[in-house]
Amino acid sequence: MTQPLRVRIAPSPTGSIHLGLARTALFNWAQARGRGGTFVLRIEDTDRSRSTAESETAILEGLRWLGIDWDEGPDVGGPYAPYRQSERIERHLEVARQLVERGDAYRCFCDADRLRELRAAQEARKETPRYDGHCRTLDPAEAARRAQAGEPHTLRFRVPAGETTFDDLVRGKVTFANAEVDDWVMLRQDGSPTYNFVVVCDDAQMRISHVLRGEEHLVNTPKQLLLYQALELPSPRFAHLPLLLGPNRKKLSKRDGSVSLEDYRAQGYPRDAVVNFLCLQGWALDGETEIFSREEFTRAFDVRDVSKGGSVFDFDKLAWLAGEYLRAESDAELAEHCVPFVVAAGLADEEELARRREWFERVVAQERERIRLYSELPARIAFYFAPDDSVVYDPKAEKGARKREGAVQTLEAYREWLAGQDLTEPEALGERTRAWLAERGLKLPALFQPLRCALTGLPGGPDLFQVMALLGPEAVDARLAAGIERLGE
């Protein structure tokens, strides 16, 4: 009970990081960081056919991106190394041997065909499919002889009678009748261990004190608890986290859109927004504060405060948070984060952006109120990089410009007047322009709408005097000339 706090995340390297895994990792990490515990990363690669080294790398990278660090893991080692399950197989087999000796596990010679038929028959009778205990009562010595002779077999756990109860940290008391628990397979026919078996071996050997995992594992808990008992090992406390749900209220899956962390990174979500959002799924700081730092999170987090019900993933709220975080960045940071997206969009290469860094930062600063994701910037600033005579006119912008009476004449006159003006002081230019408009008895939109169209081609956007300052006199003049021609047609 007073054992040191040790938590872990044990992903299987069979793909990218699912958002659910990301949240589970965050909660485990916070539980450890908030109270001086140890956070362990263990790679669950027992399914050798599906596990890949690339996936393992991607997972570590993804976790790092989230800002999660681990005290022990495959890359940093630790006192309970190795941290890759495939490398712990001797330990697993040793435990299996012990269990056979004690009679808590038995060899099962039923082949796949028999089990398939058994299941089919049970389903036909509308019974719950489960192992019928065919090999449960085999004489151990006889079974050992058959195994020795090379007869293929699996190793099953002998589930005792009774019931299994545990106190889940988020759900409270949960009870299962042991009769509902199958005599599950611990070692496959090829001798490889299964998940429920290794997870207990490893958690026990690594002294894991608390297991925080998704609710889909709730039904595995009695199997694992029974194994701890058979091994006479203290069991960890369990906490089953509510599931992340799609709009259909089922477990969030690929069909619901982007479910892997990499997608969000690639789509230009600020990472702290993703973290903050994930924290909000099943947990709240105080019920009022929506935006908080990693530090505030780890300080306040307690798995016992996690809610029980699953949460429907709200993409709108994530987008809102993304905007909030994006706007909290300095111009320099924001520009830095946007560079890859601007380059990917083909607007400019890195060298050019580096060369015009000050200019680029001003461009970014201008647009920060209008984007929520880094990836949204390129479309907004593309006009800066367009040839002056063929800026793309958005239909809405063009329509708005054309409907102004005398738009072309106003533009012509303004162009002429502008030729002698200093564009580098937007404020001053704005004032002089207003005076110019007043002199001619023109309303502001009469000039601004055609002007915006000619300069940017967009229906909305930043202050036009600032745009002109960034565009420079030549581009402004050329765009006005082109606009006068194009809007006059």
Added chain:
RNA sequence: GGCCCCCUCGUCUAGUCAGGCCUAGGACACCAGGUUUUCAUCCUGGCGACAGGGGUUCAAAUCCCCUGGGGGUCACCA
């Protein structure tokens, strides 16, 4: 279907463990105004929930029971 879990605004949640402070708070979304050269940001306001029914109690979103609904899981996957 069996077993297990869950159920507060459309969504994320506070409040539930220690019943009264809750005529149920916040946020996203939505709607309406305001600010603005436009778009956006921002500001103000509005809409909107204790799944239903029984109990217990002076008092229930909070405790108990039933019903309903949703989900998870039933592999030699993890």
